[in-house]
Amino acid sequence: MPYLDRDGDVHILYLGNKGEVDNENRFHPDYIDELHATFDEVEAIEGPGALVTTSTGKFYSNGLHTDWMFANFDKAYWYLDRVHSIFTRLLTFPMATVAAVNGHAFGAGAMMATSHDHRVMRADRGFYSLPEVLLGMPFTVAMNALITSRFTNQAAVSLMTTGRRVGGVEAKELGIVDATADGDAVLAHAIKQASELVGNRGQNLVNIKTRLHGPLLAALATETNAENLPFGK
Template sequence: MPSLDRHGDVFVLSLAHADGVNPENRFHPEWIEQVHTLLDEAEASEGPAALVTVGGGKFYSNGLDTGYLFSHADSIPEYLDLVHTVYTRLLRFPMATVAAVQGHAFGAGAMLALCHDTSVMRADRGFFCLPEVNLGMPFTEGMSTLLAERLPSRTMIDAMTTGRRYGGADALEFGIVQAVAGEDELLSTAVAQAAERVSTRGANLTSIKDSIHVRTLAALSVPTAESTFSLGQ
C-alpha cells in the first residue's frame, strides 16, 4: 500500500505498493482509502511541514483502475466521486504540496499531479498524457474544470483532444510542470522545493487555496451523473 516517510519537515507520500501489488499505482478504492489515511496522518502532525508525493518504478500513477471499472460498471459514478475526493483533498491541503513525477502520469494520475501547488518531472523518462480521447472515455465536469484551471488554454485543448504524450522537456515548455530533474535528483529537488515552504502550513493556506480553486472545487463536488461517464461511448 502507499506509505508515508518524513525528510525533516517534509512528508513524502509514496503512491507505490512496496509489495508490488498495483504496480501502476492506479486508483483502486483501497488505494484511495490508504492515501486519505496517510494524508490524515500528515495533517495530524504539529509544526512547520510540507508534502511531496512520488510514485514508484515506471509509474507516478496510471490513473483509473480500469479493471475495477469494468467489474463494477453499475457503480462508475460513485467510483469517480471517490476519485474526486483525492483531488479535492490535495487542492486544499493545509501544507505546500509538490508532485515528484518520476514516471508515467496518465489520465487520472496526470490530473493528480496537477492538484499539487507545483510539480517536478523526470527530465529523461516518463510521459504526462490524457489518453481519454483515444479510449472513448469522457471527462467528468470536475476533471474538465481542473484541467482548464491548471493548464494553459492551448496545452489543455491539445492534451485533452489529441492524447499527446509529453516528456519532461515538453511538459516544462508547455506549462504542465514547473521544473524537471534527472532521476537521481528528482525527489531531492521536490523535497528542497517543499522545504522552502514549510512555514506556510495552516488554515490560512487552505483558505487561500480555496479562493484560488473555487471553480474547480465546486465542480469536483458535483455528483457524477451516470450520463456523464460511459465507457466505450
C-alpha cells in the same frame, strides 16, 4: 498501498507498495481509502510541514483502476467521485504540496499530479498523458474543470483532444510542470522546493487555496451522473 517517509519537515508520500518498483499505482477504491488515511496521518503531525508525493519504478500513477471500474460498472459514477476526492484533498491540503513525477503519469494519475501546488518531472524518462480520447472515455465535469483551470487553453487542447504523451521537457514548456530534473534528482528537487514552504502550513493556507480554486472546487463537488456523463452516447 501508499506509505510515508520524512526528510526534516517534509513528508514524503510514496504512492506504491514499499519495496516494489513495478506498481502502476492505480486508484482501486481500497487504495483511495488508504491514500486518504495517509493524508490524515500527515495532517495529524504537528509543526511546520510540506508534502511531496512520488513513487518508485516506471510509474508515478497510471490512474483509474479500469478493471475494477468495468467489473463494477453499476458503481462507476460513485467510483469516479471517489477519484475526484483525491484531487479536492490535494487542492485544499493545509501544507504546500509538490508532486515529484518520477515516471509515467497517465489519465487520473496525471490529474493527481496536476492537483498539487507545484510539480517537478523527470526529464529523462516518463510521460504525462491524458489518453481518454484514444480510449473512448469522456472527461467528467470535475476532470474537465481541473485540466482547463490549471493549464492554458492551448495546452489543454493539445493534450485532451489528441491523447499524446509529453516528456518532462515539453511538459515544462507547456506549463504542465514547473521544473524538470534528471533521474533520482527529481525527488531531491521536490524536497528542496517543499522545504522552503514548510512554514506556510495552516488554516490560512487552506483559506487561500479554497478561494484560489473556488470554481474548480465547485466543479469537483458536482456529483457525476448519467446526465452529465452519459456513457456510451
